[in-house]
Amino acid sequence: RFDSIPLAPPDAILGLTEAFAADTRSEKMNLSVGVYKDASGVTPILKCVKEAEKQLIESEKTKGYLPINGQPDYRSQVQQLVFGDRVESDRIAMVQAPGGTGALRVAGEFLARQCSPTRVFLPSPTWANHNAIMQSAGAPVESYTYLADDRRSLNFEGMLSDLRDKTRPGDAVLLHACCHNPTGVDPTAEQWQEIARVISSQGLIPVLDFAYQGFGDGLEADAVGLHTVLDKCAEAIVCSSYSKNFGLYSERVGAIGLVASNPAAASASLSQLKVLVRSNYSNPPRHGAAIVATILADQELTRLWKTELDEMRIRITQLREKFVEGMAKQAGAPDFSFLLKQKGMFSYSGLTAMQADELRTKYGVYVVGSGRINVAGMDEDRMDWLCGAVAGVLS
Numbered sequence: 001r002f003d004s005i006p007l008a009p010p011d012a013i014l015g016l017t018e019a020f021a022a023d024t025r026s027e028k029m030n031l032s033v034g035v036y037k038d039a040s041g042v043t044p045i046l047k048c049v050k051e052a053e054k055q056l057i058e059s060e061k062t063k064g065y066l067p068i069n070g071q072p073d074y075r076s077q078v079q080q081l082v083f084g085d086r087v088e089s090d091r092i093a094m095v096q097a098p099g100g101t102g103a104l105r106v107a108g109e110f111l112a113r114q115c116s117p118t119r120v121f122l123p124s125p126t127w128a129n130h131n132a133i134m135q136s137a138g139a140p141v142e143s144y145t146y147l148a149d150d151r152r153s154l155n156f157e158g159m160l161s162d163l164r165d166k167t168r169p170g171d172a173v174l175l176h177a178c179c180h181n182p183t184g185v186d187p188t189a190e191q192w193q194e195i196a197r198v199i200s201s202q203g204l205i206p207v208l209d210f211a212y213q214g215f216g217d218g219l220e221a222d223a224v225g226l227h228t229v230l231d232k233c234a235e236a237i238v239c240s241s242y243s244k245n246f247g248l249y250s251e252r253v254g255a256i257g258l259v260a261s262n263p264a265a266a267s268a269s270l271s272q273l274k275v276l277v278r279s280n281y282s283n284p285p286r287h288g289a290a291i292v293a294t295i296l297a298d299q300e301l302t303r304l305w306k307t308e309l310d311e312m313r314i315r316i317t318q319l320r321e322k323f324v325e326g327m328a329k330q331a332g333a334p335d336f337s338f339l340l341k342q343k344g345m346f347s348y349s350g351l352t353a354m355q356a357d358e359l360r361t362k363y364g365v366y367v368v369g370s371g372r373i374n375v376a377g378m379d380e381d382r383m384d385w386l387c388g389a390v391a392g393v394l395s
């Protein structure tokens with residue numbers, strides 16, 4: 001019974017967060033977490049969110065359940081954000097989900113139940129939870145080549161040949177639409193064209209994980225890969241998250257946007273997605289989605305949101321630049337300018353697990369064992385100190 005249950009292994013990243021909290025050194029710096037931080041080290045509540053919440057407190061009339069597929073105005077607002085006018089509305093099944101994770105889980109269950117014997121191909125490496133989510137959903141998982149041996153660029157040929165040679169028609173391919181986590185390495189616009197061509201000609205189902213729209217090059221620019229795929233493929237699943245770009249991490253705001261080749265297929269898919277939601281969490285939470293819907297329905301709040309999102313993105317870019325400059329000043333340190341080509345909050349730093357370990361024990365700088373760093377966790381006022389520490393473990 002319960003007393004014979006073995007202990008599950010701790011989550012690698014959350015374990016580091018706990019160790020960081022317990023670390024008494026004042027100079028400690030946490031580059032391991034997966035959230036945005038501002039210059040004072042805080043994960044802020046955006047002003048547009050605070051304003052929307054004020055309005056909601058006044059206007060909210062009920063805490064009654066939402067429909068199984070979520071709040072209608074939220075669904076239409078995020079549908080516009082993700083798809084624009086690219087896909088006819090009656091070919092899209094839109095379902096509000098509890099975060100990007102919830103969206104991926106429901107999408108995985110849909111693939112496992114409705115598209116069997118679909119296998120889900122994940123990039124290597126990928127966000128660690130992708131594997132766990134797809135496996136829990138009952139979808140068989142495979143991987144395709146993504147990162148080159150230099151661990152800082154895309155192995156584009158390897159990726160294409162895996163997508164061509166390892167897959168069968170009907171398999172699903174998970175793609176990070178932008179800001180690849182954990183590497184920060186994204187395909188170029190031209191490479192997306194080729195990727196979309198291969199997916200289409202092989203008859204694969206593209207599953208786009210869109211968790212960082214606006215964190216790479218901007219809202220529109222970050223949707224280029226997604227739009228390229230949608231232009232070439234009649235079917236797709238987009239799992240979007242508003243945790244990062246609205247700073248709504250704990251409110252659990254996401255969506256599944258399933259594109260079918262015709263309206264009847266979209267309706268049938270929607271009905272099946274609703275069955276999955278019903279037996280899973282019944283219906284999604286209201287508050288976070290109401291915040292997003294309120295902001296996107298209001299021109300002023302949308303303008304404020306875009307400004308605040310720009311600020312987050314620009315800060316991340318500036319931190320990348322300062323770190324690269326700082327490392328260039330360290331005698332004998334390798335060139336880190338590859339970080340400038342990478343997108344979003346994360347990058348593979350090239351540090352080994354041993355070096356990451358040394359960085360933590362010797363300097364109190366916390367980095368995931370893979371060498372992934374959260375650029376937004378860097379303290380810009382102590383950049384030279386950080387670069388000295390990194391150079392210290394590299395020498």
Ligand code: PMP
Nearest residue numbers: 034099100101127181211241243
């Ligand atoms: N996909 C990727 C690539 C992510 O990095 C994350 C969050 N770390 C998610 C999905 C899930 O985000 P959420 O917090 O909205 O569940």
